[in-house]
Amino acid sequence: MPDHIGIVGCSAEGAALCYRTICAEGAQLLGPHAHPEISMHTPSLADYVACLERGDRQGVAALMLDSAARLARAGADFLICPDNTIHQAMPDVLPRSPLPWLHIAEVVADEAVARGFRRLGVTGTRWLVDSEVYPDKLTAVGLEFLRPTDAERDETNRIIMDELVYGVLKPEAVAAFQRVIGRMKDQGCDAVILGCTEIPLIMNDGNSPLPTLDSTRLLARAALRRAVQGATTAT
Numbered sequence: 001m002p003d004h005i006g007i008v009g010c011s012a013e014g015a016a017l018c019y020r021t022i023c024a025e026g027a028q029l030l031g032p033h034a035h036p037e038i039s040m041h042t043p044s045l046a047d048y049v050a051c052l053e054r055g056d057r058q059g060v061a062a063l064m065l066d067s068a069a070r071l072a073r074a075g076a077d078f079l080i081c082p083d084n085t086i087h088q089a090m091p092d093v094l095p096r097s098p099l100p101w102l103h104i105a106e107v108v109a110d111e112a113v114a115r116g117f118r119r120l121g122v123t124g125t126r127w128l129v130d131s132e133v134y135p136d137k138l139t140a141v142g143l144e145f146l147r148p149t150d151a152e153r154d155e156t157n158r159i160i161m162d163e164l165v166y167g168v169l170k171p172e173a174v175a176a177f178q179r180v181i182g183r184m185k186d187q188g189c190d191a192v193i194l195g196c197t198e199i200p201l202i203m204n205d206g207n208s209p210l211p212t213l214d215s216t217r218l219l220a221r222a223a224l225r226r227a228v229q230g231a232t233t234a235t
Contacts, residue, residue, distance in 0.1 A: 005227055122195050
C-alpha cells in the first residue's frame with residue numbers, strides 16, 4: 001500500500017486543490033480510481049491570520065504542530081502543507097514534528113532547476129514575499145529571484161486574502177497578476193512562482209506572461225511520488 005499522506009491545511013481553497021490533485025492524479029501511478037490514503041486537519045484560518053498579523057511565528061508553528069500530532073495519530077506517514085506563507089515557521093516545526101515533511105519551496109526549486117529556469121519571480125501574500133521562504137531555497141540551488149514591489153505586494157495580498165481564499169475569482173484579479181508577472185518578465189525573469197496555493201485558481205501557463213511554477217500541484221505530485229516510493233521501499 002502507498003504511504004498515508006497527512007495534509008496540514010491552512011486555507012480551504014489551497015488545501016482543497018492540493019487534495020483534489022492527489023486524488024485525481026493518483027490513478028496515473030496506482031491504477032484506475034486509486035490514490036493514497038489521505039488525512040487532513042485544518043484549524044480555523046482566522047487563527048493563522050491572527051498569528052501572522054502580529055508576527056507570531058511560534059504561534060504559527062504551534063498550530064502546525066497541533067495538526068501534525070493529530071495526523072500522526074490518524075496514521076499518516078509523512079506531512080505536507082499546501083500553504084506557502086506558513087512555511088516561514090518550518091524552522092520551528094521540523095525539530096519538534098512527530099513526522100517528516102515535504103517542503104513546498106524545495107519542491108518548487110527542484111522543479112525550476114529541472115526545467116532549466118534561472119531567475120524566478122515570486123508571487124504570494126505579503127507575508128510570503130516579505131519572508132525568506134523562497135529566497136533561501138532558491139539561492140541554495142543557484143537560482144536568482146525577484147520580489148514584487150511594495151504596491152504590487154499590497155494589491156496581490158488584497159486579492160488573495162479578500163477574494164481567492166473565499167473562492168471569489170474575478171477577471172480584474174487575473175489582470176492584476178498579469179501586470180505583476182509582465183513586469184517581472186521585463187526585468188529578466190524566465191518563470192514565475194505561483195507562491196500562494198490559491199493563485200493557480202486564476203493563473204496558469206495559458207494566461208501568464210511567464211511560464212508558471214504551480215506550487216499547489218507541484219506539492220501534490222511530490223506527495224504522490226513520495227507515497228508510492230514509500231510503498232515500494234516497504235515491499
